Amino acid sequence: MRDEKVIVYIKERLETGRMPEAIEISKAAGVALSKEELKGYIYKYLENGWMPKAVEGSKAAGIELPKEVLIDYVNKYLEEGQIYSAIEGFKIAGMPPLKDKLAMIGRECLLKGKLYPGLEAYNFAEETPPEEELIICGNKCFSEGQLYPGLEAYKIANRIPPEKELIICGNKCFNEGHPSPGLEAYKKANRTPPKETLRACGQKCLQEGRHEDAREAFVASQKIEEIIEAKPIEIKEISLQELNDSKEIEEAWKGFGPKACLNCENEGVFKERYFILSRCPESIEEEEWLDEIMKKQYGIEHYGIAAGVFGDHRGLIDSAVCRKCGSQDVFFDF
């Protein structure tokens, strides 16, 4: 081999942490490697979290690596949430396996929204992460547009992610130009994203040269627009009698209604009004439009929409006035 080729070959080994091999080759080929250079690589391995490689290299190069240096690096790995490197480091530096410390690091990671390092730390500490930390972690992930770690955190906590957090996540994804997780987040929240948001997302993708993503966003936006334009929502008031006589309403929904006044806590008597929507609102704009119409046309400020009552696109509006205090702020349930 020619010298330059040998040097490239040696460098390649040094770069990937294979120092003993590099030193062997350099000796055989008569290519000198300076201690300074080797020392630089050893510290680079430590920076990368490769403590076993650093120790191996230091032995082969005859360069001393003081224990204090190793301990400093282990602490650095812990702080940065590089849990695997820290665990390895514990053993190499001969430190006691600090379970309490690991659980603490796990907690810190979760609170910062770093799900996987957090879970690893708890795992090594042989502890179960508390549900509340997982929820905080999940919400943090959602707020950063990290849908899948967020969902995972909630799953481990055995909880269903709230609609509000999912929408926050979806919006963040769209703002950053990631239509797929954004749409997924909205779907999980059972909501439709505003078409303008999707269009803006598509524009961002285009600017960044991501044409597949752009296409996905524009197609989704178009679809929402088509639904909204093709079929405006129609509202029809219906009496309780008509509703109960209706064969269309699904059995499971028959108990849906006002359960408690949120103003005076009355759980007894309400004056109810019902409306059938030709379809449920598909966007925030439509929800606002519906709020407006219900207020202006029917004088109703609070209402609940039940989707799936008729087993199709239609929705049922149920509004109630508390007979005790006159409030419309009423809680609906089954």
Ligand SMILES: [Zn+2]
């Ligand atoms: Zn009341």
